[in-house]
Amino acid sequence: MEDYQVNWSLRAVGELDAIGEYIARDRPAAARRLIAAVQARVGKLAQFPFSGARFRRTRTGLYREISYKKYRIFYRVDRRAKRVYVTTIWHGARRGPRRLD
Secondary structure, rough: OOOOOEEHHHHHHHHHHHHHOOOOOOOHHHHHHHHHHHHHHHHHOOOOOOOOOEEEEEOOOOEEEEEEEOOOEEEEEOOOEEEEEEEEEEEEEOOOOOOOO
């Protein structure tokens, strides 16, 4: 099976950066490890794009989610283009995001 291309939205990149900056205030090494681990977890979507649980269908398609520790990572898959679009990263203690795209 050919791998899918994984694309991060500007929003998701900004959220991951903000999470890293928040953690780095007290624990810079832990922040670097968390960011690397989230990126690795998302990177696995290239081979296993449908591994995440179904979350919600919107006008732009079906969204799925995977998690890493306390964080929920939302994405959608475009089969035709063989792409995964990471749209947002959310702390698990918060209610699900209202807007995914």
